[in-house]
Amino acid sequence: GVTAVSQQVEMHKSTVSRLLATLEGVGAVARLPESNLFRIGPSLLSLISQVPFHQQLIALASPFLHQLTAQIGEDSGLCVPDGDQVLQIDQVRGQQQIQVRNWIGERYPLHSSVAGKLFLAFFAEERRERYLRERPLIRYASQTYTDPDQLRPHLLAIRQHGYSWVLDEFADGLAGLAVPIFDSNNQIVAAVTIYGPSFRFPGDNRAAVLSLALDAGRKMTDLLRQSNR
Template identity: 30%
Template structure:
């Protein structure tokens, strides 16, 4: 009964979304694909007709959805008269979650320690498509407690974490990301020239840290260093940000040195054995 109620509520919500004009054919297809995965998870295996009945669509539509998911390895046909079940591609996607959770868990005490030491906000960010997303945060005693970056998607070209993450992408990946993201001007100090940004990224690789001076927000400066996993690859960036009148350019090298110690400690917790 609860499954039917959930299905009814879900249909009502989707109908409301369409009524408000917020849906499109593409969004509807995504919604249906997710529903297929939910149906297979609940049933353990369903045929095309059963999926079509649950979705209230024609069998040809259900077949196209299942075929697209099968191409991605998210569903597969079993030997039970062609019924579909969840595929191993689901495990591939889910395996990324423990890694992210492990990253945050291993970083947390060191972020708190660094925030107390420096007195400013400390963030841990990972790259997500064309953004840096902050997945953990620690506020120092001098930090403005009303300001939080947790969960925010921030531009790669205008943030210290973003620059570090960009710097450690290979050239082809970097080109692809920046082609999509661009380098929009956010403040008068934002770097909008690709050649100027490339020079900063090369400098970040040489120095081991990247900094920004009021490039994302007026009055906000920041510095970031990389975090590596057991393979040596950069999986995150740890940063310190604070008001421009406190976190001044002359302090950056000193703050970066403390950050590099914390970044190395987090990296070792993730299995990195290098210096």
């Protein structure tokens, strides 16, 4: 919002408010509904399409990640498939005293991470089966799926529901949620993640957290499709 921007650029709120109003008027930024946050506007989307894809995703997703973290209080992240792994390309930290670590730039296995299982679920069957056939399903935590025959129906359920939850699968004590971002060909290209210690997340807010995340994922999908027209 205006306050956060004024603090970051060290300018008075009234000045920042006028600048944002000007940028909004020319379509450079757009105000998110029902909030004081801003996102990239339509006049910049065509320019974004010329930026390398990961940078494009980060730019599109950043305001939504900040909003999710502000609403939920836990870290949010942005992940992309990278061969037979998951690559984390962005992360917004929450303000809790006990936090997960910073994972930007790190890679995780598909079968045990929350974004990885989402990618596996939405991959074409041939790609998914190749992974399950050729890659060892190494145990990373107490609830990691290590048997392809048990993982397959779980992935089918993820695809049907349109989201993925994990608990004690990538690391004991870690819980996470992932929702998809699709391109104009309806192919999954990224995942929005929210995660935190399982003693706190999602707690009694599971339904609300899921609703907020799915809404953000749909909006990011729409923006990405607009930018690539």
